[in-house]
Amino acid sequence: MPTYLETGRTHQIRVHFSYIGHPLAGDDLYGGTRCDIGRQALHCGQLSFTDPITGEEVTVRAELPDDIKSIIKSDKQEEKKMERIASFSVDHTKFGVGMYISRIDGDVISYDVRMVKPNGGVYVSNPSLHTIEHLFATYARNSEFTDKIVYVGPMGCRTGFYFLTRDTMSKEDAIKLVKDAFEFISKYDEAIPGCTAEECGNYLEHDLESAKKDVLPLLKKLDGYTPEMLDYAWHADK
Numbered sequence: 001m002p003t004y005l006e007t008g009r010t011h012q013i014r015v016h017f018s019y020i021g022h023p024l025a026g027d028d029l030y031g032g033t034r035c036d037i038g039r040q041a042l043h044c045g046q047l048s049f050t051d052p053i054t055g056e057e058v059t060v061r062a063e064l065p066d067d068i069k070s071i072i073k074s075d076k077q078e079e080k081k082m083e084r085i086a087s088f089s090v091d092h093t094k095f096g097v098g099m100y101i102s103r104i105d106g107d108v109i110s111y112d113v114r115m116v117k118p119n120g121g122v123y124v125s126n127p128s129l130h131t132i133e134h135l136f137a138t139y140a141r142n143s144e145f146t147d148k149i150v151y152v153g154p155m156g157c158r159t160g161f162y163f164l165t166r167d168t169m170s171k172e173d174a175i176k177l178v179k180d181a182f183e184f185i186s187k188y189d190e191a192i193p194g195c196t197a198e199e200c201g202n203y204l205e206h207d208l209e210s211a212k213k214d215v216l217p218l219l220k221k222l223d224g225y226t227p228e229m230l231d232y233a234w235h236a237d238k
Helices: 012-019 066-078 126-141 171-186 208-214 216-221 232-236
Strands: 046-050 057-061 098-105 108-114 149-154 160-166
Touching: 098 171, 098 216, 098 232, 108 171, 126 149, 126 160, 126 171, 126 208, 160 171, 171 208, 171 216, 208 216
Parallel strands: none
Antiparallel strands: 046 057, 098 108, 108 160, 149 160
């Protein structure tokens, strides 16, 4: 894994990788083991500096040593090829704002709640997404379907939310709950729930006014929405 140093602190790379739970191979001081290599699997591949005499930029490169190449090759041989997940198999150019069933796992139905068109150039801002998450999750878990709600969380692409329910909750009820939750958000004017340092890991990053506007396109789209429209294929054929 390539890393780039912005400062020159002692053991910087070693400590950081250990902190995130991935100590360097061979670095037994910070939690690694010497099973595959007898030293730290750390290599400076490129170094750039200004020549103090000529003032020219100098870049020096070095190939990986054989012992590190050996463990990389070994790891690749042991890797299992990852299968393409269901959501990546959906053609994101074929649909826009709406609510869709992404997958069904056992008794859990995963809905994609799309607030903007994928790859449309306009995305929900992180502060707005954060606020909608707090309000959406709070509303859903305080509804009559609280025991059927599995998860409410934002998509990393910032186009909407994942909404997971038990299959004992009808599709009609799922659509209605999302619509009611977004209606609630569009008119909300009180303190954002869970918005303190004790309750949230990034409590300062919220934007209620943007959230109230950002829910409107989906709210409009869900008018007259029916269970068959939850199928991505239904929209691809249109």
